[in-house]
Amino acid sequence: MHRFANPARFVRIARPLTAWFGWVGIVLVAIALTGGLAVTPPDYLQGETVRIMYIHIPSAWLGMAGWGGIAAASFTQLVWRHPLAHVAARATAVPGAVYAAICLVTGSIWGRPTWGTWWEWDGRLTSMLVLFFLYLAYIALAQAAGREEGGQRIAAIFGLVGAINLPIIHFSVLWWRTLHQGESIGLTGSTIDKSLIWPIPLSVLGFSLIFLSVILMRMRALLADAKVEARLRRMASI
Amino acid sequence: MSATLDAWPFVIAAYAVAVSATVALMGFSVATLRRAERRADALDRQGKS
Numbered sequence: 184m185h186r187f188a189n190p191a192r193f194v195r196i197a198r199p200l201t202a203w204f205g206w207v208g209i210v211l212v213a214i215a216l217t218g219g220l221a222v223t224p225p226d227y228l229q230g231e232t233v234r235i236m237y238i239h240i241p242s243a244w245l246g247m248a249g250w251g252g253i254a255a256a257s258f259t260q261l262v263w264r265h266p267l268a269h270v271a272a273r274a275t276a277v278p279g280a281v282y283a284a285i286c287l288v289t290g291s292i293w294g295r296p297t298w299g300t301w302w303e304w305d306g307r308l309t310s311m312l313v314l315f316f317l318y319l320a321y322i323a324l325a326q327a328a329g330r331e332e333g334g335q336r337i338a339a340i341f342g343l344v345g346a347i348n349l350p351i352i353h354f355s356v357l358w359w360r361t362l363h364q365g366e367s368i369g370l371t372g373s374t375i376d377k378s379l380i381w382p383i384p385l386s387v388l389g390f391s392l393i394f395l396s397v398i399l400m401r402m403r404a405l406l407a408d409a410k411v412e413a414r415l416r417r418m419a420s421i
Numbered sequence: 422m423s424a425t426l427d428a429w430p431f432v433i434a435a436y437a438v439a440v441s442a443t444v445a446l447m448g449f450s451v452a453t454l455r456r457a458e459r460r461a462d463a464l465d466r467q468g469k470s
Contacts, residue, residue, distance in 0.1 A: 205447070212443075216436065231428035238439035281446050289435040296426040393443060400450040407457035414464050 188266050190406045197399045205396035211389030218382040226379065235293040237382050240368075241390035242285040246314060247349055249279025249394070250342075253321065254349075257342035260335070267402070269335045270409075272342055273325045274401035278394055280318035287311055298362055306355035307363040310348060317345045330412070 219237030226233035252275045260268035290308065291301045302308065324341055328334025356365045367374050368383070375383075 216440075220432075220436070231432055234432050235435045238435060242439060278446060281442055285439050285442050288438050292431050292435040292438070296428050296431050390443070393447065397446055397450045400454045404450070404454040404457040407454075407461040411457070411460050411464055414468070 190267065190410075193267060194403055194406060197403055201396050201399040201403070204392040204399065208389045208392030208394075208396060211385050212393065213389075215382040215386035215389055219386065223379050223382060226376075229297060232293055232296050233379065235289055237386045239286060239289045239293060240383055241387045242282045242289060243311070244387055245390060245394050246279060246283030246286045246311065247352060248391070249275050249282060250314060250317065250345060250349060252398075253279065253342040254346035257339035260339045261343070269325075269339065270402050270405050271398070272339065274398045274405060276318055276322045276325060277401065278397045280315060280322065282390075282394070283311065283315040283318055287315060294362075300362075303362045305361035305363050306359035307352065310352040310355050314345075314348050314352060317348060321345065330409070 215237060219234050223234070225231050253272045256268045256272035256275065259265045260272065287308075290311075294303070295301050321338065321341060324334070324338040328338050356363050368380075373380055
């Protein structure tokens with residue numbers, strides 16, 4: 184892991200990966216969404232609204248995986264003091280917040296025709312909303328910390344503590360049985376019919392690759408800004 | 422599902438939100454990266470000359 188501690192080496196590796204992840208992600212998402220909109224049949228119970236799951240599931244996954252990434256980077260920062268860990272966590276926060284917001288909005292749009300309501304304070308929806316607010320708080324903390332090590336450590340501790348919300352989101356449908364349906368896709372199988380499920384893995388993979396591409400772009404931008412700042416400081420001190 | 426509601430406007434609205442937010446996120450990230458790299462390159466050139 185410390186092989187990538189050198190920012191110049193990291194940027195050399197990240198540059199081609201950014202483009203590859205981005206373009207492959209766009210192609211996969213285009214196939215998945217075309218399939219989800221035009222190829223798969225309507226559900227016997229939900230009708231056409233079932234098509235919303237092809238964007239809702241990947242956005243829910245990325246909203247949670249984003250915070251998982253922040254927690255892992257924060258742990259790496261606190262334990263091994265890896266120089267890129269804070270940059271990685273900071274770069275993940277905005278895309279994570281965007282996908283948490285997409286998850287909430289698309290879920291709400293699905294809820295209106297299916298449940299008859301835009302919003303319900305049930306366990307899954309509320310814990311996802313809490314995750315969105317955690318992202319906003321993390322973005323503010325990391326922004327305020329800037330290059331100050333103490334502030335970056337506080338942001339890292341917040342990133343680790345906030346991860347407590349991830350199992351709450353995951354198990355919320357089991358702990359509090361309200362409107363949101365239980366787990367549809369697990370490690371051992373799925374309750375979704377085969378004719379409906381095939382675009383989901385493509386969509387999840389495609390959006391994940393786009394997410395990674397965005398994180399790499401944001402990390403490279405943060406590193407370029409840090410380089411400029413360091414150079415200006417050196418020039419000012421001469 | 423409520424029989425009185427046509428589902429397609431909801432489906433289209435959800436896809437529009439997801440796709441436009443993703444495109445905006447990518448566009449914003451590309452613009453931020455280009456701006457940062459241009460500044461770093463300009464400073465590099467300034468340092469060499």
